[in-house]
Amino acid sequence: MDHSFTSAEDFLHNDSFLRYCMGLDEKEVLWWDNWIQEHPEHRAHVDQAREIFHAINGQQGQLHAAVGHFRVLLKEHAAQTATQEPATQTPPVPGQQRRLHWWHAAAAAALLITAAGGWYQYSRYRSQQQIAAGTHLSEIQPGSSRAMLTLADGTSVPLDSTGAGRFQEKDGTRINKGQGTLTYDNDNNNHGEETVLFNTLSTPRGGEYQLVLPDGSKVWLNAASSLRFPTRFTGKDRTVYLTGEAYFEIAPNAGQAFYVQLNNGQQIAVLGTSFNIMDYEDENATQTTLVTGKVKVTLPGGQQTLLAPAQQATITKGSDRIAVTDADIDKTIAWKTGTFEFEEDELPAIMRQLARWYDVRVVYAGTIPTQHYSGSIRKQATLSQALRILQTAGIHYSVTNKTITIQTSSN
Template identity: 60%
Template sequence: MGIIPDSLHYPLVTVIMNQNFSIAEDFLLDDSFLRYCMGTHEQDIQHWEKWIAGNPDKRPAFDRAILLFGIINGQQGRLDVEVKKFRSLLAEHIAKTPVTGKVRNLRWWRAAAAIFLLGAGAATGYHFMGKKARTSATNAAMADVMPGMSKAKLVLGDGTVVQLDSSHTNQLKEKDGTLIDKDNGQLVYDVTRNTSEKIMFNTLSTPRGGEYQLVLPDGSKVWLNAASSLRFPTKFVASDRTVYLTGEAYFEVAPNAQQPFHVELSNGLNITVLGTAFNIMDYDDESTVKTTLVSGKVKVSQETGNSVLLAPAQEAVLNKQQQHIAVNEADIDKTIAWKMGMFEFDDDDLTTIMRQLARWYDVEVKFAGTIPDKHYSGSIRKQSTLSQALRILKTAGIQYTIEGKQITIEIKQ
């Protein structure tokens, strides 16, 4: 969802007059219907709500088309940016299935559904639930939650607090002479005028629903995810470069063999690098700490002296209860998807998915009933509204309500 392709903006509500709309793909070939599925144009929403009310016999194909849109759009990630790509995938689905009527429609729907959601373990034999019609898209939009954005809080060395967002473009100055440029959701530290011998520390913190970028005094780049914090000196003068992280961040460290780079975590883990790209995830509400290496080489060490060396595409996973580090093969695309503006789920349980969404949309999640022992896969754009993000879960029979900043998840068994 999110960004709407130019070809879908105008004209609004231009339905193909000779279209029978007898099967799902008939609806998906209509631009106005796609805008309705995206929920972004009031005219199209009103038109299709009125249309389906007057054509109740079209409801089965109408509902399948809505569901298929969510499945194909979600599975392809940024698919909605390019309508031609959507049309191409639609054509592929049609071409691979029988040509006639109801059989073609049913088989196409099952094929698309199989691509999107995968059940594992106890999910064997799981079937997709039937969907009711969209209630009122207008009412849903009113109860929706907007996605997070570039925003953070910077605490300077003297305790001064500066609120940051992507709209601010100006410069700050630390008392030691360090210049801090604020530009388009990013802080850049310039230490060329820092002549002070005293080391000052700054702390950059993102709230739930926020993220921010940072260029450290040595040129290393940091992407800070939601509900995270990084404490760092305004210049690196010791024999090493040490920063302190809570939450999640992606690092691209400037090489300097004479001054190793360290990331200290609150649980005693220490990550040591010379020059590399890696991701660290260390949230309080997660049962593990993950260090994922994209390139270069890092050492992950515990206070006990136990340590592991990682090669590219490996991750160190610390079980917080057992205090044991396991080295696994990493899914790089999934791990750094948040940095690229996506959520990527691959065989994840529902609570794991909802923890990520809760941090980004700054909401509280409640579960009504027993949480199923099922696992899910799919992609969601971070710029989607909350209801758009949750729509793909509805394809698995997961219903929800949004009341203010609280989501209630109801699982239909």
């Protein structure tokens, strides 16, 4: 074979090299192993290309047809690269955005930083067994489907993603437990009992869970969140109480308006719609994002606004003003579909999301970085995989037990 390679990208455009990366043909693997041995000057580019390949392709052992699929991914990435400014290896000035590209590979956290005509990734850091002297990075696993259901009498029922079961509240409400989902029997809405019991579904840090309410409405509860709700919806409305973050798909019922009540007195009125609410105590604002339908946001002081689809209402804590902007729906509800999405976000905002999912504590040694970051990372990644992005962004960290210390360059 006659090859001329001057960069990792050249290798990635070669079908034979791609099949070598997949390990599909023993003869081809042997040929490339020999070629690499005979051309040590290309070793760095080969290693870099293989890292990138496995980050994008995600798995080894694909069929030959996967070569074509990989080339499509590569072409899409190259087109995206051409529209971006060249990356530099010098730290950005304060306030500057640093664009990062995280690929959803099997490792779930392999980072690619693109630059005009070249590829850079984190392989230069692989040899680092310790991030800081004397610090060992434990393999902290990602969150999972787990929660606690508190019944009306205070009984706590632990929930996880395994097995199925059925139990009953004192008012006769039948509750079905599936894999990561709790479903309330909607037949109970027709019962005429005067007393309505309330249950609370709570997720810990590192947990999430799905819930089907008695009216058929669906709720996805994010980590460190809780939803208090009645076992039956009676009367003129359907009201639930949220802390943390949840995504709702509300079953239409013109005769019963649906309300979400927040701890700060804010109320979301709903009419057959899907939307996301984020109201964590450690965030400086509450955000309601409408996907479909209509919602009305009302503050304790009476201020109101009606949202249209793809709009977001943001209320800064301590403020009586509702700011309405166009929403990035994909980013807002990415957590529901297994991904963290960031777009021009500051590091503390990113770390708060990771801290809730991995159930860790984050502290900063020195000045908190002011750069902005964009990218995505799969929630299936282990903590060590997820944190590799910090290294490539010029941020140093150490992990002790379940505490992450961010160390800025000034320290």
